[in-house]
Amino acid sequence: MTENTDFHHRLLTGLIRLLESRGEAVTRIETHISSVLLCGNRAYKIKKPLDLGFLDFSTLERRRFCCEEEVRLNRRLAPDIYLGVVAVTGTPEHPQLGGEGKPIEYAVEMRRFSQAGLLSDASEALTPELADAIADRLAAFHAGIERAGPDQPYGDPQRVLFPMTQNFDQIRDLTGGAAARPLQQLEAWTRQQYQALEPTLRRRKAEGFIRECHGDLHLGNIAVDEGTLIIFDGIEFNPDLRWIDTMNELAFLLMDLDGRGHPGLAQRVLNRYLEQSGDYAGVALIRFYQVYRAMVRAKVAAIRLRQPGLDAAAGAALEQEFSGYLEQAAGYTRPRPQALLLTHGPSGSGKSTVTGALLERLPGVIRLRSDVERKRLAGMTAAAASGSGLESGIYTPAFSRRTYRRLLDLSAALLEAGFSPLVDATFLKQAQRRPFLDLAEQRGVPWLILDFQVPLAELRRRVSGRKARGGDVSEADLAVLERQIEGSEPLDDREQARVLTWTPEQPVAAERVRECLWPGA
Template structure:
């Protein structure tokens, strides 16, 4: 079959076999398929391979998975996935659309590869607003995705462990030297230990409906910025267990891919935006486990590619370097990191959220916002107006205490998961600050207060201007600010010793350095 497909690939590179204008055909090869870029369209041919987790070894199976690829990807990009077409004729002289079929192609609308996110990142054209828009898009996809029934196999402990163990078994049989084998053994020990610790959470998330029919292969090369909008394509069609997964596992591939390419800042922005949209902070303990798993998926793919014929010595060297890079990245996720608890202190309009938005990716932190969690508690959209007056609606003392209790709970979850946390709230009452400080004592981690300063006149100007803008999360008014100024409890002397003062012209880089210094004390 390999010889026949080799002839077929050569034949499909001939522009004459297509039924539409084609000047030349560009061939893109992966470990499981060939893609022919021909004129206005792209055609994917599945390789006749069987890797255990994937089986395209017969014509019937390749046809079935072509149809599945079409069905599943039309959930994300119906405008791209056009149909499944026969290849007739002979391998040497194939005819698209002819019968009887000697193989099958998935036909797609072609787009510029320069708009794929891996290319945009390489060109430094992938911006924070774009990656945050992708986070909104994936959050919506996950919220709308079909839930997997809790009695089904998918999302069970066995279904989670099996592909992870399969990674280790496949990689071990293909790794080129003993140093790699030792590193893999250490990773396997950590993975097993981490899995054992996470079992209860995994079971809980299945019961709560976080196992969904996801995309399964969310990485930069399967994402495109098309007509000013984010779009996913090329989901997993060949293995239901790779697709019917925890939503945070779906996110983990993209986050790992960004980390691998040195774009940790964009990875952090994506994660924060996704969590803010979904409120799924309880997933964080799972994240590094799944990121390590995804790095090992990439390691396995490289091992499989290295086992296939036709690679040049230069290509083999590149692949071996990439293999080591992914093993190192997986190992990095297994390491514990120093964390700290950071809270803001300042009146509405003092610039807390704007500054923290810049600070978060520099610290590799997760931020939580009182305005967001207050509305989430009451089932409101994040930018919805509750039309609450001062001391009423969602702004009573009781609701405010409930909100700060929620921030405390989330902070503990985030910190125990191994992430620094920045809590964006006014913290104008000493009791609210003391709750957080006590949490830092319990966890034996540094505690930092970012104290925001701005002249009163400018505070009112900003608040009044913000009320004229749509899409705001905060509902603070001049009346709210007036009450804050009247009732605020100043920082105590002991709190001052933990404080970094922030002014309108403060450098976010200097503040980051001061925070990092506090972690070493």
């Protein structure tokens, strides 16, 4: 035991004695870089005096600084949890929290919350509504955090590639050459993708998408406590690990959801985040970063396999975990079948509700909503009211053409990135539909029209009710509905050949959509 670790051990023993003297039961939790003492409604996190290269807690000054950084960074997402930094005074055997005298250590003081709420352990808590809340919180967080300047090194392409290739080298050293072929294939794919994506990486930095993120966004760092969403334990010890592309951060969460058996919720989070942020261009990097994040997890499993004293059962579980992450990474490198889907139907026919439910069952499908993108073009949030009347403001024919052009451009970009756009718009005019069908045929992917047919009386009831309730993205009223019905152009023979009709009596299941697009897949 070194002098520093002996000091840390004696200090913890003294702190436990201090807290127990106050009548509190104390639980001690150890991680490889910190010790946490849980007592009553408080948690005290003390950093271990270590220098691991990628982190340096070796001096009291460094530990103080990192405690302050931990509070600063994590208050952005969990202000009610991170209460502050408290000095530990006295001696290791007789310490005081916040007492008088010269500090001998520092601790992060936190409000304690139930560990039962950790989403890594409570899969039943992962509902679609919670997935939406996480995506909304993340999109809002990313919109408000600091961006890397052009003179800062963060986000430079070589700096993005280095930890990825370093992972492969480290895993080979840890495993002694095991899994050599899949590692070689994954590294080759990573390098090939890097070459293709280097201009995108440069553009992402220039456009401000390298930001001071959380850095460690997986389900083990997300909890629900008494109905409150908590995102905690962001990285404070190494700025390189948190000054990253926002898509890198999102990819870690998506990878973790996939790996824990929630691919549908990963789809939902991805779509909700993109709709909130508008960062559809970033999806070109999603799989690149998902492979990286899966390989980081594979490396962690390989490190744990080298721990002394591991019993046979634990070793077998870690070997399975390691192999699982390799296979998950490999899965992200395999091309998925693609398609382009359009909705067709007037306001109130259920397009957004139905397509929202389909997304979780259609891997790789990303929805584009005309109501949202129309307002984004106008510099408005989706929830904002434009105050536009019939065929005025953002609903003039010219603005509608701009909206459909944006939807077409986004669809082309999503297809280029290997995803499948589902365009949620009325598409009541042939001139609106034709460019999308042409795009699909030019790209060599199948297309499908989801035709929503609802009786006019029911449409009127839905639209008037929605307008009365307020709060919907769509601003259509009865006058808009009547104009849509009057000007609607029926599907032609070309379009009728690839249509699935949805009615309230005969809804369309995701399995039927897949069968029409990719028979036998």
